[in-house]
Amino acid sequence: MRPNVYITRRIPDSTLEKISEVCQVEMWEEEDVPVPRDVLEEKIENIDGLFCLLTETIDEELLQKAKQLKVISNMAVGYNNIDVAAATEKGIFVTNTPGVLTETTADLTFALLMATARRIVEASDFLREGSWKTWSPMLLTGQDIYGATLGIIGMGRIGESLAKRAKGFDMRILYHNRSRKEEAEKTWGIEFADLDSLLRESDFVCVMTPYTEETRNLIGDRELSLMKKSAILINTARGGIVNEAALYEALKQNKIWAAGLDVFEQEPVDPDHPLLTLPNVVTLPHIGSASIQTRTRMAELAAANLIQGVMGETPQNRVNHA
Template sequence: MKPSIYITRRLPKTVIESLNQEFQVEMWEKEDVPVPRDVLLEKVSGASALITMLSDGVDTELLEHAKELKVVANLAVGYDNIDLEAAKQNGVVICNTPDVLTDTTADLTFGLLMAAARRIVEADRYIKEGKWKSWSPLLLSGADIHHKTIGIVGMGSIGEAVAKRAKGFDMDILYHNRSRKPEAEERLGASYVSLDELLVQSDFVVVLAPLTSETEGLFQKEQFQAMKKSAFFINAARGAIVNEEALTEALKTGEIAGAGLDVFVKEPIDPDHPLLSLENVVALPHIASSSTETRIGMMNLCVQNIQAVLKGDKPKTQVT
């Protein structure tokens, strides 16, 4: 019997062609609907490998059903949907897709910053809804980006890539991270500061930190009150890093000027969520890495990791 692989979302046939040649492959065929939990638990029972999405919880319950499982390839750089300790105890290799998505995510993050500051989405709606009747000096006037201060919370590879883009806009670059990065400071002209100092000084606070026990709920009412009233909050990391009620209140009361959000605590977000009713919020459906080239690259990396593990080799991007 060939080893069995289960893929939790429909991927292009060209991506999985090499897997089909060597293994028994089954795939959830609904592209925009997550695989139901009961189906996943059933399918994993005989699987040697999984390709998972962020919406798939790989926890103790799943691993107890997965007696043959050797590797999980998560189609993301983050892996907060996976219980790493349980996977280790069960001898399951966990892989992710770092590096391949760095520049694409940085492009989107900086684009989100620009869209929020310059009211681009609001202006698009304005003209399409037939509201543009004349030119006026302050029509939909936004905030400048050049020569402002950007504060990056989480200076990993994506944070560094965003800082590189900010440098092109002649921005002053501050960052807060678990550890200092002297090489990045020298190369990018970035300055390491405490989180409190970053919040006070930044015109744009950009969150790119991983979701951990230390970062969960990091942004509360006090953090937004510390920011400039003219500042913008950008989150392209994980929704749970932010108290969304506190953010909503800060935006409503003018504690901060606006927000650009690619992630939310609950995804998909409820269309009636208060954040989505605010004109000073640009909201995106978790698409930071979603260029065709990058997503295909991420898929190919998942395939390569699975092939390596099932053949007894070391995977390219092993988490644990």
């Protein structure tokens, strides 16, 4: 008998076909609406594998309802939406999709940095609104990127790829990480710094660290007060790493120059969120890995993890030892 799996969002047909070759598949069909909690509670009781997204909270209460679940395949690098300890205790593998989205997310991060620094969105709106009457020397002037200092908080795969891009702009690159990356220092000419020094010296601060209890609200009032008034904060990691209330006040009071955000603590973000009212904030709907090629590869990798888990194999991209 083929194992039963549940997929919490519509995935590419080619990936669905691969899963369907070996599994009995049921899938939530709504494109723009996450699977309701009560539906997930019902489905998890009798499935062998769960293919899910960051939009699903897989907590201990939900896992207690699982009778035969072998693997949770998260289509993301991060997995803070899953209670990994609870899954491990029940002998359930938790997997993610690392590596495949590294370059795409680094592309988006640098694009967001450039758009924020050069006020691209603001300038486009200015033109479309009919406000452009004449050329003026200081009209919509932004910040230089070439030759500036970039501070990267979290030197993982994506952080290194961001550093690679920054080298092309002749940027001085500082980084802060739990441990030094001496090989990366040699390869990219980057400098290790404590967090306070990085914040004081950087023209751009990019948050690239994983979201954990230790990094929750890592950037708050104190940290923002250390930054230059001309500095720009970019966050493409997780929303909870930056204290949004503190960031709003810092931007509103011109304590820092601007921010570029792909992530928020609560997603989807409320359209009335205070940060969305500020002209010096460029915001995106969590599209860091959103290229057709990368999202397809992520789905394929998540499918491979799922199939390995339900077939009794150890998934290649496990994040725990069930």
